[in-house]
Amino acid sequence: MRAFLNPLYILAAVAFLLPFGVKFVFSAVAQRSMFFGEKVVVFLSLWLLLVLVFRCWFQLVGNGSKNAN
Numbered sequence: 001m002r003a004f005l006n007p008l009y010i011l012a013a014v015a016f017l018l019p020f021g022v023k024f025v026f027s028a029v030a031q032r033s034m035f036f037g038e039k040v041v042v043f044l045s046l047w048l049l050l051v052l053v054f055r056c057w058f059q060l061v062g063n064g065s066k067n068a069n
Contacts, residue, residue, distance in 0.1 A: 007060045014053055 025042060 010057055010060070026027075026063045 025046065
């Protein structure tokens with residue numbers, strides 16, 4: 001279980017899935033006309049997800065380096 005929490009595995013999974021997620025979001029946006037507010041909500045939710053992923057990754061990296069000493 002600890003191996004799956006390795007930040008390199010998490011980063012690789014995000015890097016692999018990110019293009020599919022971006023393509024899905026942009027195709028969903030392109031298929032229907034969205035109001036400006038809806039576009040802002042989609043952008044902010046994607047930004048929040050990205051921030052949460054990197055915050056979790058950096059927290060794991062920080063904890064790993066503290067435990068190594």
